[in-house]
Structure formats: structure tokens, C-alpha cells
Amino acid sequence: GAGVSQSPRYKVTKRGQDVALRCDPISGHVSLYWYRQALGQGPEFLTYFNYEAQQDKSGLPNDRFSAERPEGSISTLTIQRTEQRDSAMYRCASSLVSPDTQYFGPGTRLTVL
């Protein structure tokens, strides 16, 4: 595709529900990153993949958060048993290889009620 796409763009869920956020990177990009962005702040690193291998998950806040990229392309970030503090913009980015320029998707705005 022309750029990084994410779905859904907006997600409202009730506390305790699980959510899955999808990222479709630019075709051919090896590296894929997930970030969380609070209002007025820069993106905060969560995890990243090279191909299907998760290289670094040090930014995942706790074990309710997980990510996968099983075929080295599309990635899913899953948040289990959501809490209100999980409300944020979740952004995905991809790059040809690390540490090249990262191209960001439009983000998924998650609201946990």
C-alpha cells in the first residue's frame, strides 16, 4: 500500500474487555514498531519486530499487552482486560530496516470507559 494503515481508527470499549489493534506496514518494510502516545506527548516505544521476530518488548507496560507479527507483515497489538489508564493513541510505524526513517500510521484512538 501507499503508507502504513491501522484499524480501527477509533475504538471505544468497556473496562475489562480485550481489544486487538491492527497494523498493516508499508509493503517490503522489514521493521515494524508499536508506540503509545498520550495527549501532547511524543510517542512512547512499546515493542518492535524485524520480520516476524519480536526483537524488543521492553516498552510493553505489563503482561496484559502483547503483540505478534506471525508472517512478517501485518501486526496485531492485543490488550487484555483493558483498564481506563490504557486509553491513548496507539501508533504503528514501519521502516525498510532498522534504524532507517520510520513511517507512521494514522493511529488507533483507544478509549476505555
Add this chain to the structure above:
Amino acid sequence: ILNVEQSPQSLHVQEGDSTNFTCSFPSSNFYALHWYRWETAKSPEALFVMTLNGDEKKKGRISATLNTKEGYSYLYIKGSQPEDSATYLCAFIAGYGNKLVFGAGTILRVKS
């Protein structure tokens, strides 16, 4: 803990003014520094990737310099225009490139 700081936090200038911002990062274990331009409600847009001490990069009226020994980078905008209004983010990569650690950004507002 890697700390990336940007200053000033915000800047208001008149159209035609030139301006600059600073990004400070750890001087040890440097790998790369990225600059992004981010308009609210849009995705961050890449401006520069800088890797070598003394690097200078330019894109139109925007340029950036890098000093890895002292741990800072400057972003310059010459002759600011209202369309330059955005948040400018820098991000640091340590060691063998993996995660970006972002600063909080500098908010630029250019009045016509």
C-alpha cells in the same frame, strides 16, 4: 533510562522570523537521531535521520546539525511560514538501532 530533552517547550514567532530548537540526548552509545514534524491529528512525518557527528542536513528551509560528542542536535527553520506550525519531535536510538526514544517535542506557532 535514556533521557531525550527538547527546548524550548513552545515557541511563538512572526512570519519571516528564523528560529531554532534544541534536542539533547545521551552522548554515550549513540547510534542515530531522528527529527519528525507532527501536526495534531496527523501522523509524525520524518524530516531527517542523522548518524554521523558533524552531520548537517537540509530540506528546503529546514536544516539540522548533529553533535554526538556533546549530545545535542539543532533544528533550524529559516523564514518561518504559518504552514511550519507544528510540533517538532526528535528521537534518539542507542546502540545497534532498535527503538526510538522520543523527546516531548517543541511546539512552533508562526503568526502571519
